[in-house]
Amino acid sequence: MFLWGARKRCVERVAREKKVTCHHCGSEALIASEAVWMLGAATLDIYLKCSDCELETPMPLSPTEYKRCGFDPDEALPDVP
Numbered sequence: 001m002f003l004w005g006a007r008k009r010c011v012e013r014v015a016r017e018k019k020v021t022c023h024h025c026g027s028e029a030l031i032a033s034e035a036v037w038m039l040g041a042a043t044l045d046i047y048l049k050c051s052d053c054e055l056e057t058p059m060p061l062s063p064t065e066y067k068r069c070g071f072d073p074d075e076a077l078p079d080v081p
């Protein structure tokens with residue numbers, strides 16, 4: 001899912017707290033772009049885009065972390081058209 005607003009700001013804050021840096025160039029200038037539920041909502045993988053090299057670094061969030069940012073595991077269920 002695309003990230004915006006409060007959730008985007010929250011996961012970017014979590015990334016700073018976890019001292020996540022770009023896996024490619026080591027930059028701390030990461031912008032949360034997308035979130036992908038892993039099977040069974042065990043983790044929520046956040047994709048952080050680097051402002052410097054524009055490559056993405058994944059950051060898995062535990063249930064405690066993603067609930068803090070307002071993500072609901074019910075959203076992990078497949079979308080019904």
Ligand SMILES: [Zn+2]
Nearest residue numbers: 022025050053
């Ligand atoms: Zn980078």
